[in-house]
Amino acid sequence: MAIRAIRNQKDFLSGLMFIAFGAAFIFIAQDYSFGTPRRMGPAFFPLVLASILVLIGLVVAVRGLLVEEEAPRGFTWRGLLLVIASTVLFGALVRGAGLVVALPLLVCVSALASHMFKWKITAILAVGLTAFCIAVFVYALGLPMPVIGPWLGR
Structure with a gap:
């Protein structure tokens, strides 16, 4: 019954993949010094990008739950x-x-x-x-x- 709640499997699974990659990079970079926006440490850029990736993943996954899957278009x-x-x-x-x-x-x-x-x-x-x-x-x-x-x- 949970599968029926997913209207667009491709978007939902893509969102989960983005979240997983972002979470993995956040986990890897947590031991590095973050720094400040003026004096960035080695973890600053990876953590910011990974956080953005997680946010994009959440949006895409939620879209997969709410928006019906579109028919694929032809390849050109x-x-x-x-x-x-x-x-x-x-x-x-x-x-x-x-x-x-x-x-x-x-x-x-x-x-x-x-x-x-x-x-x-x-x-x-x-x-x-x-x-x-x-x-x-x-x-x-x-x-x-x-x-x-x-x-x-x-």
């Missing part, structure tokens, strides 16, 4: 190839052309894989993601990634 080779191609294209362009070219192309090519593709939404997402990644990875974290690459005159 086109979508798989476009996502792979966008990743390879990003890797090939990021050093030479920079993030301002590679990231929007990554977003646009991978978005073409969706059956709900719309240019306006994709363009907004590409600009927003590019600005966010440049702000976080280049300026905040100081990673040596070219914003504008040597192919474009820098």
